[in-house]
Amino acid sequence: MTFLFYIFAALAIVGGIGVVLNRNPVSSAFAMIVSFLGLAALYIQLDAYLVGTLQILVYAGAIMVLFLFIIMLLDIKSEEGRQFGVFSTAGAVVVAGGMLLIVAKVLKNFEAGEKALTPLKGAAAETTDVSAIGELLFTTYWFPVQVIGMLLLVATVGVVVLSKRELR
Amino acid sequence: MQQEFIPVLIQIVIATGFAVATLIASVLLGKRAKRNQMKDSAYECGMLPIGEGQARFSVKFYLVAMLFVLFDIEVVFLYPWAVSFKRLAVDGGQLVVFFSALSFIVILFVAYLYALRKGALEWKD
Amino acid sequence: MDTGLTLNHFLAVSGILFAIGLAGVLIRRNIIVIFMCLELMLSAANLTLVAFSRFNTGANGAPDYHGQVLLFFIITVAAAEVAVGLAIIVALFRARETTDVTQIASMKN
Numbered sequence: 490m491t492f493l494f495y496i497f498a499a500l501a502i503v504g505g506i507g508v509v510l511n512r513n514p515v516s517s518a519f520a521m522i523v524s525f526l527g528l529a530a531l532y533i534q535l536d537a538y539l540v541g542t543l544q545i546l547v548y549a550g551a552i553m554v555l556f557l558f559i560i561m562l563l564d565i566k567s568e569e570g571r572q573f574g575v576f577s578t579a580g581a582v583v584v585a586g587g588m589l590l591i592v593a594k595v596l597k598n599f600e601a602g603e604k605a606l607t608p609l610k611g612a613a614a615e616t617t618d619v620s621a622i623g624e625l626l627f628t629t630y631w632f633p634v635q636v637i638g639m640l641l642l643v644a645t646v647g648v649v650v651l652s653k654r655e656l657r
Numbered sequence: 658m659q660q661e662f663i664p665v666l667i668q669i670v671i672a673t674g675f676a677v678a679t680l681i682a683s684v685l686l687g688k689r690a691k692r693n694q695m696k697d698s699a700y701e702c703g704m705l706p707i708g709e710g711q712a713r714f715s716v717k718f719y720l721v722a723m724l725f726v727l728f729d730i731e732v733v734f735l736y737p738w739a740v741s742f743k744r745l746a747v748d749g750g751q752l753v754v755f756f757s758a759l760s761f762i763v764i765l766f767v768a769y770l771y772a773l774r775k776g777a778l779e780w781k782d
Numbered sequence: 783m784d785t786g787l788t789l790n791h792f793l794a795v796s797g798i799l800f801a802i803g804l805a806g807v808l809i810r811r812n813i814i815v816i817f818m819c820l821e822l823m824l825s826a827a828n829l830t831l832v833a834f835s836r837f838n839t840g841a842n843g844a845p846d847y848h849g850q851v852l853l854f855f856i857i858t859v860a861a862a863e864v865a866v867g868l869a870i871i872v873a874l875f876r877a878r879e880t881t882d883v884t885q886i887a888s889m890k891n
Contacts, residue, residue, distance in 0.1 A: 491786045493666075498795045505799050505822055508815070509806035517815050521822065524799075528825055531792065533662060535836040540850050543733060544825075547857055551726045552821070552864050558719045559868045560814060563875050574811075581808035585801040592797030602790035604837050609844070621847045622854070623737030624745055630851055631757035634734065637858050638764035641727050644862035645768040648723045649777045651869035719872070723865040730858050 494534060501527030514560045518553055525549040536609055539619045720777055731765050792833035799826035813871055813881045817864075824860050828853050 504524025511517045525548045532541035596602060626634055690696070698705075738758050746754045772778060799822060806819030835849030871881065878886060 494787055494791065498791075501795065502798055502802070505802040505806075508818055508822060509802060509809060514812055514814055517818060521818050524822065525825065528799075528829060531795065531829060532832050535792070535832050536845060537832045537836065537850055539737065540832060540853055543854070543857060544828075547726075547729065547733060547861060548821075548825070551729050552861060555719070555722050555726055555864060555868060556814065556818060558722050559872065562719050562872065563814075563881060577809055581805040584808060585805035588801045588804060589797065592794070592801070596790050596793055596797070599790065599793075602788060602793060604789050606787040606789075606837070616844065617740075618845070618847065618850065619737050620741040620744065621844070622850055623739075623741030625847055625851045626734065626854065627738055627741070627754045627757050628745065628751060631753050633855060634757055634761055635764065637730075637734070637855060638761045640859065640862055641730060642764055642768040642771075644866050645724065645727050645772055647866045648720070648727070648869045649772055649775050651866070651873050652720045652723070653775060653777060719868075723869065726861050726865050730861050733858075734854070 490534065494531070497527045497530040497534070499527075500524070501531065515557065518556050518560060521556075522549050522553050525553070535606075537618060539622055717780060724772055724777065727768070728765065731762070734761065789833055789837045793830060796826045796829040796833070799823075799829070811882050811884055813874075813883050813886075814868075816883065817867055817871070821860065821864070824856065828856060831856075 501524050504520045504522075504527060507520025508517045508524065511520055525544055529541040529544040529549070532538075532544060735758065738754075742754060742758075745751055803819045803821075803823035803826060806822065807816050810816050810819065831849045831853050835847065835853075836845045838846040838849070840846060874886065875881060880886065
């Protein structure tokens with residue numbers, strides 16, 4: 490299964506690079522979908538089946554469709570002229586490179602990270618992650634769920650107010 | 658359990674392979690025609706093409722799409738609830754499982770009523 | 783069955799994705815693509831959560847599902863953020879007819 494990890498990790502990273510480098514926003518959005526599919530496969534490799542499905546359903550299915558809608562709605566052309574400014578590109582390379590260096594340094598000395606991925610056994614393999622997550626969500630975390638409900642309510646109000654020109 | 662996903666993997670490989678093979682075959686087998694600007698332009702019943710290929714969408718679509726995303730999340734939360742409800746509430750008798758989901762739905766119902774009253778779901782303008 | 787994969791593999795992928803998103807936010811000028819890069823960084827953080835949840839096994843060998851519950855909340859917040867953020871971008875486009883961030887820098891000076 491190791492080679493599958495490398496394939497899907499490469500898919501996620503290549504998709505991410507495609508988002509940054511594509512001149513056309515529509516191509517960027519499709520590269521983003523590729524990246525999310527790779528990530529979902531990585532989640533499934535980590536035995537997080539519900540979360541992997543959610544990544545495809547919500548991120549690749551709903552959120553990216555919304556992005557494509559907005560790109561079509563605003564009729565955005567590809568960026569014209571010189572795409573990347575010299576200063577911003579140099580700054581981005583320095584910042585992202587520094588970030589990568591720090592991550593590499595941290596991971597090098599991170600002994601707990603050497604733990605190998607072993608298959609789930611016994612009782613852990615029997616219970617599905619869906620019921621385990623459902624149990625936590627509606628017992629331990631029942632209050633955060635209500636907060637999330639309020640957040641969605643506020644977001645609905647915000648979307649309607651921002652998009653409707655003449656409110657009744 | 659991961660072994661159950663092998664058919665999915667096989668399907669991905671076959672689907673990608675078919676698409677790639679078709680593209681390669683059409684390049685190998687097809688005749689090369691000379692390209693020019695007239696041939697590459699869109700065919701609109703012989704007329705000269707008017708306007709852009711991508712039509713702009715109406716704002717109404719995207720308001721509905723945004724509301725869809727928000728209520729999509731509600732279903733995402735209700736799915737693990739439905740899976741674990743019987744085990745938790747019926748066997749364990751924990752009322753919090755029932756009432757927290759109920760109040761979650763009520764909060765989102767208020768959001769739905771708001772969108773309805775403000776006319777966000779009306780189609781004609 | 784030893785897969786040869788460790789926690790560090792997943793954390794490295796997450797770090798690389800985050801760096802790509804960071805670079806995209808700094809390089810790109812189209813506000814929608816910047817928004818997409820923000821989502822990419824958020825997803826990179828999600829991968830870290832799932833990886834730690836999987837490797838931090840409890841007494842019965844099951845993954846620590848608290849991390850995946852947190853990921854649920856993050857995905858919800860991301861969806862609400864995208865809906866409201868895109869509504870703001872549309873309102874901005876109606877007022878200024880552009881999505882180029884260098885054109886909207888009127889607060890500068």
